Each structure stands twice: as structure tokens, then as C-alpha cells.
Amino acid sequence: MPMPIPPQLQIPVGATENGTITLDVAAGDHVHKYQKLAQLQMSAQGRTCIPVHAPTSGIVSAIEEAYVADHSQQKQVCIVLTTDGLDTPLPLEPPVDYKQLTCEELVTAIRRAGIVGMGGAGFPAADKIDAAAHQAVDLLIINAAECEPYISADEALIRERAEGVVTGAEILQRASSARRCVIAIESSKPDAIQALEQAIEAQSHISGSCELILVASKYPAGSEKQLIQSVSGIEIPSGQLPAQHGVLVHNVGSSYAVFQALAQGKPCISRITTLSGQALKTPKNFEALIGCSVEFLFDICGIDKSLSHKTVLGGSLMGLQLPSDNAAVGKTTNCLIAAGSAELAPSADIQACIRCGFCADACPVRLLPQQLLAFSKTANNSQLLKHGLMDCIECGACDYVCPSHIPLVSIYKDSKAAIEARQINHERSEVWQQRFQYHQYRIKKEKDRAPTRTKAVPAKKPVAESGEAGVSVSSNGDEQEFFSKEKASREIAAAVARVKARRAGSKTATSEQDKSK
Amino acid sequence: MSSMDTRAPFQHSGKNIAQLMQTLLLALLPGICASLWFFGYGILLNVLIAGFFALAAETAMLRLRGKNIALHLADRSALVCAALFAIGIPPGAPWWLVALGIIFAIVVAKHLYGGLGQNPFNPAMCGYAMLLLAFPLQMTSWHLPNEVVEGVLFVDNLGIPIAGAEQEILSPLSWRGFKQALLLSFPFAASSDFDIKAFTDGLAMATPLIEFKMAGHSALLAARDSGTSLFSRESETAWEVINIGYLCGGLLLLYKRIISWHIPLAIIATVLVVSVLFYAPGSVSIYGTPYLHLFGSATMIGAFFIATDPVSAATTRPGKIVYGIIIGLSIYSIRVWGSYLDSVAFAVLFGNFCAPALDQFCRPRIFGRGLSRAIKLVEASNESTKP
Numbered sequence: 019m020p021m022p023i024p025p026q027l028q029i030p031v032g033a034t035e036n037g038t039i040t041l042d043v044a045a046g047d048h049v050h051k052y053q054k055l056a057q058l059q060m061s062a063q064g065r066t067c068i069p070v071h072a073p074t075s076g077i078v079s080a081i082e083e084a085y086v087a088d089h090s091q092q093k094q095v096c097i098v099l100t101t102d103g104l105d106t107p108l109p110l111e112p113p114v115d116y117k118q119l120t121c122e123e124l125v126t127a128i129r130r131a132g133i134v135g136m137g138g139a140g141f142p143a144a145d146k147i148d149a150a151a152h153q154a155v156d157l158l159i160i161n162a163a164e165c166e167p168y169i170s171a172d173e174a175l176i177r178e179r180a181e182g183v184v185t186g187a188e189i190l191q192r193a194s195s196a197r198r199c200v201i202a203i204e205s206s207k208p209d210a211i212q213a214l215e216q217a218i219e220a221q222s223h224i225s226g227s228c229e230l231i232l233v234a235s236k237y238p239a240g241s242e243k244q245l246i247q248s249v250s251g252i253e254i255p256s257g258q259l260p261a262q263h264g265v266l267v268h269n270v271g272s273s274y275a276v277f278q279a280l281a282q283g284k285p286c287i288s289r290i291t292t293l294s295g296q297a298l299k300t301p302k303n304f305e306a307l308i309g310c311s312v313e314f315l316f317d318i319c320g321i322d323k324s325l326s327h328k329t330v331l332g333g334s335l336m337g338l339q340l341p342s343d344n345a346a347v348g349k350t351t352n353c354l355i356a357a358g359s360a361e362l363a364p365s366a367d368i369q370a371c372i373r374c375g376f377c378a379d380a381c382p383v384r385l386l387p388q389q390l391l392a393f394s395k396t397a398n399n400s401q402l403l404k405h406g407l408m409d410c411i412e413c414g415a416c417d418y419v420c421p422s423h424i425p426l427v428s429i430y431k432d433s434k435a436a437i438e439a440r441q442i443n444h445e446r447s448e449v450w451q452q453r454f455q456y457h458q459y460r461i462k463k464e465k466d467r468a469p470t471r472t473k474a475v476p477a478k479k480p481v482a483e484s485g486e487a488g489v490s491v492s493s494n495g496d497e498q499e500f501f502s503k504e505k506a507s508r509e510i511a512a513a514v515a516r517v518k519a520r521r522a523g524s525k526t527a528t529s530e531q532d533k534s535k
Numbered sequence: 536m537s538s539m540d541t542r543a544p545f546q547h548s549g550k551n552i553a554q555l556m557q558t559l560l561l562a563l564l565p566g567i568c569a570s571l572w573f574f575g576y577g578i579l580l581n582v583l584i585a586g587f588f589a590l591a592a593e594t595a596m597l598r599l600r601g602k603n604i605a606l607h608l609a610d611r612s613a614l615v616c617a618a619l620f621a622i623g624i625p626p627g628a629p630w631w632l633v634a635l636g637i638i639f640a641i642v643v644a645k646h647l648y649g650g651l652g653q654n655p656f657n658p659a660m661c662g663y664a665m666l667l668l669a670f671p672l673q674m675t676s677w678h679l680p681n682e683v684v685e686g687v688l689f690v691d692n693l694g695i696p697i698a699g700a701e702q703e704i705l706s707p708l709s710w711r712g713f714k715q716a717l718l719l720s721f722p723f724a725a726s727s728d729f730d731i732k733a734f735t736d737g738l739a740m741a742t743p744l745i746e747f748k749m750a751g752h753s754a755l756l757a758a759r760d761s762g763t764s765l766f767s768r769e770s771e772t773a774w775e776v777i778n779i780g781y782l783c784g785g786l787l788l789l790y791k792r793i794i795s796w797h798i799p800l801a802i803i804a805t806v807l808v809v810s811v812l813f814y815a816p817g818s819v820s821i822y823g824t825p826y827l828h829l830f831g832s833a834t835m836i837g838a839f840f841i842a843t844d845p846v847s848a849a850t851t852r853p854g855k856i857v858y859g860i861i862i863g864l865s866i867y868s869i870r871v872w873g874s875y876l877d878s879v880a881f882a883v884l885f886g887n888f889c890a891p892a893l894d895q896f897c898r899p900r901i902f903g904r905g906l907s908r909a910i911k912l913v914e915a916s917n918e919s920t921k922p
């Protein structure tokens with residue numbers, strides 16, 4: 019699984035929109051493996067920071083913005099490292115005995131290692147624990163249920179490094195002081211199950227209270243809320259986080275990274291990535307260094323360059339087509355597919371919905387995709403919301419079974435975007451309407467005031483002063499109104515800001531829910 | 536749609552409408568074969584005539600609407616509509632009756648409402664109901680197995696020379712039966728008035744099966760008790776065997792997951808329960824036995840093939856069950872208290888009326904919504920299991 023060192027790495031730090039980036043190195047610096055290069059301080063939450071470490075030794079040749087092979091679809095600041103092939107590491111701190119550490123110390127260590135949700139969304143693992151810290155965590159689920167077809171990175175990781183995964187799970191359990199720790203895996207993976215059983219057995223005498231739970235391998239078994247339900251029976255209400263119900267879910271990849279960080283003292287510099295697709299001669303799972311290019315990985319797998327291929331990031335159902343193979347692997351790049359010409363091209367002609375309901379039977383959220391489709395066509399937003407469009411996790415199950423080949427997920431994504439845009443516009447227009455109304459109201463007041471004043475105070479005061487006098491005379495009533503109005507519009511502005519913040523937050527949060535495994 | 540190709544999901548199960556429709560046609564075969572066996576070629580001719588006009592009407596409408604003809608014809612939905620329509624038409628109905636019905640179904644009930652997927656009412660049943668209202672006589676003149684045979688004998692007795700006619704009991708599948716069916720379907724092809732008159736005289740006139748059999752108990756049981764073969768055309772088991780054929784087809788559809796169990800089960804259960812409730816052993820003649828209601832008429836076709844037409848049915852699971860109950864109740868009440876002999880078409884159309892409302896009001900609970908109680912219960916149980 020370990021890979022040769024590519025000549026150049028492009029290590030993503032983060033997008034500037036997402037927070038403040040602090041660089042510890044500059045172009046021209048020589049760096050060692052494991053050396054901290056930079057960190058992203060997220061603006062929304064004060065404590066969140068994600069450090070990035072050098073996957074190997076070499077010289078920083080540039081710092082630039084580039085696209086990364088992950089779901090963010092934004093340009094991210096990347097540190098370009100020209101490797102020297104020596105792989106000289108920093109002397110690692112001798113690993114501490116994690117059993118002696120307190121919860122806070124564990125969380126800090128996890129944060130310092132730069133571990134994010136390895137399942138896809140990349141929400142910092144330490145923050146996830148923190149978010150649940152103020153309430154009793156009843157259940158920690160290590161998600162080993164692979165979400166989608168094609169992806170086998172988690173399975174490969176478990177088969178080969180089950181002990182690390184189990185230890186990592188135990189550390190996570192300590193860090194979050196969870197009462198129970200469960201590793202959930204699909205029943206269709208006997209090898210991985212066996213490996214886990216052995217690892218749990220081997221470690222049971224040392225500490226662990228880790229259990230293994232098999233879940234039916236019905237897509238999307240690894241989707242967070244669905245997994246929680248199949249493991250514990252708890253159905254997390256729409257719009258709430260599992261942590262609010264005493265449940266935490268971490269991906270096995272994260273669990274292994276935690277093991278590396280605490281038991282071996284290594285920060286997160288690589289991840290297991292599945293390389294698959296018909297255009298590859300030897301598809302396999304790799305421990306890919308963060309920052310190596312997709313092209314480099316495909317080359318190792320013997321890509322057939324004579325054939326055209328399409329590159330898909332992630333699985334075949336929720337993946338994303340990458341525009342080019344130059345992008346670098348990030349911490350969440352779980353799968354890269356080099357699809358041959360006939361592969362992953364559901365091109366059949368789209369027909370009308372026959373309301374067969376196959377989609378509804380497939381939907382894990384129990385939505386009615388056929389109804390959502392009809393309402394999307396007429397842009398009937400209130401019905402869309404009533405029918406739970408916003409609860410759609412975009413898993414693609416409905417799309418997959420639709421005999422009419424309707425691109426349902428694409429349609430829902432568009433509808434969601436339209437609804438969000440409308441809401442923002444609506445809120446904005448309300449603010450402006452309020453301001454305008456206040457403006458008119460003020461003008462009217464001024465006008466009303468003028469004659470009264472001239473009558474009441476005939477010639478004693480010059481006209482120029484009347485404005486002040488007017489204000490002071492009528493200050494009580496008017497200003498109260500003024501302030502209440504002003505307050506209202508300020509409140510609305512604040513509400514808009516909150517909504518925006520929430521949206522930005524919930525994007526990460528919901529995508530975290532969907533993809534974290 | 537090329538922009539869609541670059542968006543997830545990239546994979547598809549490979550199901551398509553044409554496959555579904557093909558399986559539907561396949562599932563109709565056992566029932567059609569049974570009808571063929573008992574009623575002769577008439578049913579086959581009906582299916583063929585309806586199929587032909589359905590395709591013609593579909594092509595014409597697709598052309599008028601500027602659609603991709605090859606793509607939409609290939610979905611075979613017109614053929615399914617034709618088959619469902621034709622199996623309800625009495626064998627021996629003239630060709631224009633069949634053509635009129637199916638053209639109405641395809642043109643008015645399907646395409647004028649926007650084509651596949653848009654029609655609020657089941658097209659086949661619209662065509663059928665239209666014929667039933669406009670041509671009640673032709674639509675209820677069923678050959679009954681015995682009469683077919685007697686008809687042929689009657690013709691023989693009229694003196695048309697057939698060697699050893701008196702001894703011979705002619706099968707409706709014989710050459711003569713074929714000729715008879717052809718002439719009935721295409722009266723213009725007859726060489727003389729006499730032919731047609733001879734044949735039509737042999738028709739069983741408007742014998743509603745349900746009344747015909749209400750007095751007796753199951754013909755299947757009777758046939759078995761008396762040692763007659765179930766498939767013998769004199770055993771009066773025709774409708775039962777045909778219904779069993781459709782039941783098998785329906786089970787195939789269930790097995791292939793082309794239909795869900797909700798609608799058929801709801802219909803059959805409702806008909807069963809209601810007919811049991813009203814069944815008084817002393818007065819069989821009014822309400823009929825539950826068995827008769829399930830196997831004596833078109834209940835099975837209705838439950839498995841017609842009410843499950845997805846486009847016009849309720850689409851949510853709870854909705855489907857209510858929809859099935861509504862249709863089951865309608866089938867029974869139209870049959871027993873209504874003035875129409877065949878109730879399935881009207882019952883299904885009535886169900887179609889209710890479907891949109893059912894979809895609105897009978898929705899499954901969305902994952903994670905409306906949970907406050909459930910969550911508390913789970914949490915409470917968790918609490919109690921805590922040490």
C-alpha cells in the first residue's frame with residue numbers, strides 16, 4: 019500500500035473563505051517530514067483550527083491557490099513542495115501513553131495532528147468531540163460501512179490495520195467519554211469483519227469495551243443518520259445533530275488517524291484512497307500522501323492513456339466529476355475513479371415519470387421523490403418544503419432505480435439552490451422594505467411637524483432652529499417609534515446574518531452528516 | 536442532457552420502462568391463454584386489433600405532439616394499455632368497437648392529458664368505460680363456454696354440412712372456431728348475411744356471469760367433485776381458471792417487484808372482507824359468495840394489473856392502501872348494488888379520482904420528522920437499560 023514519493027506535492031491548507039490561514043513556512047524553506055507547515059483557523063468557531071503537516075521532506079517551492087480533489091469545489095491555498103526523495107523525518111515525540119491523558123489533552127492532541135472527518139466532509143475530528151463535550155455521550159459509532167459502490171478504502175484499511183482502528187476507536191471513546199463504543203460494518207464484508215473481531219479480541223484484555231455491530235448492506239448504510247438508526251434505533255430528528263442525542267459518529271479512517279497520532283505520534287499526512295475504474299490496469303487501495311496529484315496515482319495504477327477516461331471523485335452515486343487530473347489529493351479524498359468510456363455513463367434517454375414509486379421505496383429518508391419531482395417542475399416551493407426536500411441527503415438511490423432515467427438528484431440540487439436563493443432574496447428585500455418604509459415615515463413626520471410647529475411657536479424662533487425644537491418637542495413619541503423601527507430593521511439584518519452563518523455552518527454540518535463515515 | 540452526465544449519480548440500475556412493460560405483458564399471458572382456451576380466438580383477435588390501433592394512435596399522437604417517436608414507442612406502454620383494454624372486451628365484439636375504445640383511450644385519455652405519466656385516469660379503463668356507456672349491449676355479450684359449443688352445434692343443426700357434425704363437439708380453438716371469431720370481429724368479411732346471422736344467433740346474450748353463477752357454488756369445486764376436468768370447456772370453470780391465470784401473472788409482477796403488494800392486497804382483502812360480511816348462506820342469490828367475488832369476475836385483473844397502473848394510482852405507500860380499499864369497496868358495491876355488470880373499470884376510475892388527494896394526505900413520515908414522542912420513548916428505554 020505505501021506509495022513511491024512523487025516529485026512534487028501540492029498540499030492543500032484550506033480555502034481563504036473558510037478562515038484565516040497562517041503559514042509557518044515560506045517559499046524556499048526546507049521542511050522535514052511531519053513538520054507543521056500551516057494551519058487553517060476557521061472563522062466561525064473560535065477554537066477550530068486544522069494544521070497541515072509535510073508528508074515528506076523537501077523544499078517549499080511555491081504557495082498558490084489551486085483546486086483540490088475533494089467535494090469543496092473551491093480553490094484552496096496549497097503549499098507546493100518539491101520533494102527530495104530522502105523522506106527525512108523530524109524526530110517524532112515519543113508517543114505518550116494515551117491512557118494517562120485527560121479528555122481535554124486527548125482532544126488537543128487530536129486537534130494538533132490535523133485530523134478531519136476522513137469520510138468526506140472534512141469536519142475537524144476534535145471539534146466533533148468538542149461539540150458533544152458538554153453533554154454525556156452515550157454512544158460512539160465508528161463508521162466502517164462504506165457508503166457507496168466503488169469505494170473500498172475503509173475495507174482495505176480494516177483488513178490490513180484492524181488493530182490500529184480498534185485502538186483509535188478506544189482513544190476516541192476516551193476522548194469523548196462515551197459510554198459505549200460500537201464499530202459498525204456492513205455484513206457483506208467477511209474479511210474485514212474477521213480482522214476486526216480478531217483485533218477486538220486481542221485488545222479486550224487490555225482495555226476495550228468496543229463492540230462490533232453488523233448492519234445490512236443496503237445503500238446508503240454508511241450515511242450518518244441512517245447508520246445511527248440501524249445501530250441504535252435512535253432516529254435523529256431532522257435539523258438536529260447526533261451529538262444533541264448523545265451519539266457521535268467517526269469514520270474508521272479518522273479512527274486510524276487518531277491511533278497514529280496518539281500511539282505513534284504521527285500527524286495526519288496520508289490517507290487510504292481507493293483507485294478504481296476500467297481505465298486502470300491495476301486498481302487498488304493506496305496509502306496516498308496528502309498533496310500528491312491524481313494523475314500520479316493513476317500512473318502508478320497503470321492508467322491506459324490511449325483511452326479517454328472520466329475522473330470521478332468519491333463513489334459512483336454521490337461522486338463528483340473532476341475537470342482534470344491535476345488536482346491534489348486532500349485529507350478527504352476517499353476514492354478516485356478513472357472510468358472507461360462506457361463506464362459510469364448512464365446515458366439512456368430520459369422519459370416521463372410514471373409514478374412507479376421505485377424511488378420512494380429506495381429513499382432512506384422516506385421522501386417521495388416522484389412528488390418532489392412534480393413540485394420541482396412547477397417550482398412549487400411551499401410543497402417542496404412540505405414534502406421534505408431539505409431533508410434529502412442527495413444519496414442518489416432514487417436516481418439509481420428510476421426506470422425513466424430522470425436525473426432526480428440534479429433536479430433536487432437545483433431546486434434546493436433556488437429555494438435558498440429565494441430565501442436570501444426574500445430576507446434582503448424585507449430589510450430594504452423596512453428601511454424604505456421608515457424613510458417614508460420619517461419624511462411624512464417631518465412634513466406633519468412643520469405646520470404644527472410654526473403655529474405653536476409663531477415668530478419667536480427662527481425657522482432654522484425649528485428642526486431641533488421639533489425633535490425635542492416630539493422626541494418621546496417619535497423617537498420611540500424611530501427606535502422601535504430601527505431596532506426591528508436591525509433585528510432583521512441580524513437575522514439575515516444569522517441565517518447566512520447558519521447556512522455556511524450547516525453546509526459543513528450537513529455534508530458532514532452525509533458523508534462522514 | 537449532456538450537462539447532467541457530469542453530475543452524480545453516475546451509475547444506474549439499468550431498469551427501464553420498456554423492461555417493466557414487457558414483464559407486464561408477459562404476466563398477462565397466463566390469463567390470456569386461459570381465456571383463449573375457454574373463449575376461443577376472439578380474445579386474441581381483440582388483443583391484436585387493440586394492439587394495432589394502439590400503436591397507430593400512439594404514433595400519430597407522438598407525431599402531432601412533436602415527440603421522438605422511436606423513443607416513446609419503444610417504451611411499449613401503448614401495447615400494455617391495449618392488452619389491458621382488450622382482455623376486458625367480450626370476444627366476438629366487432630373490430631370497430633375495439634378500435635374505437637382503444638383510440639379513445641390512447642388519444643383522449645392518454646395523450647390529450649400530456650402523454651405517458653401525465654394521465655390522471657387509467658387510459659385502458661377510460662376506453663372501456665366509454666364503450667360500456669355507449670354500447671352496453673355489445674359490451675356485455677359474452678360467449679359462455681357452453682354456448683360457444685352449442686352455437687357451433689346449432690349451426691350444424693341448421694344444416695351446414697360438416698362430416699359427422701352430430702357427434703363432434705367443436706373446440707373454440709378449431710378452425711371453425713377461428714373462422715367464427717374472425718367473422719364476428721370483421722363482419723364485413725362475411726360472404727353472406729347468413730353466416731353472421733348463424734353465428735350471432737349462437738351468442739349468449741348478456742348473461743352476466745355474476746348472476747349466472749350466483750346461485751351455485753364454485754364451479755371449480757363442483758367440477759372437481761363431479762370428476763370433470765377443470766379445463767374441460769363444459770365444466771363452467773372458465774372464469775375461475777382465467778382469474779387464477781391472472782393471479783399467477785400478478786404474483787410474477789410482485790416477485791419481480793414491478794408492483795408493490797399494497798394495492799392488490801388492499802383490494803383483495805377489502806373485497807373478501809366485505810363479501811364475507813354481507814354473505815348470508817341462506818340468501819346466496821343476492822350477494823354471492825366471497826369466492827365468487829374474488830374469482831368469478833374481473834377482480835384479479837383489476838387488483839393486479841389495472842388498479843396498479845402506477846401513473847393513475849396513488850403513489851405513496853399509505854395512500855396505496857387506502858386507494859386499494861376504496862377500489863375494493865367500489866368493486867363490491869357497484870357489483871352488488873349498482874346497475875353495471877362490470878364494476879372494475881368504474882371502481883378503478885373512481886380510485887383514480889381519489890388518488891391525488893391520497894398522495895397529499897397519506898404521506899409516510901419523513902425520516903427524522905414528527906418525532907418528539909418516538910425519540911422520548913427510545914430515550915426513556917435507554918435510560919431504563921442504563922445501569
Ligand code: SF4
Nearest residue numbers: 371373374375377420
Ligand atoms: S422512480 Fe422515476 S419514474 Fe418511478 S416514480 Fe420515481 S421518478 Fe417517477
Ligand code: SF4
Nearest residue numbers: 381410411413414416
Ligand atoms: S437523493 Fe434524496 S430523495 Fe433521492 S433517495 Fe436520496 S434522500 Fe431520497
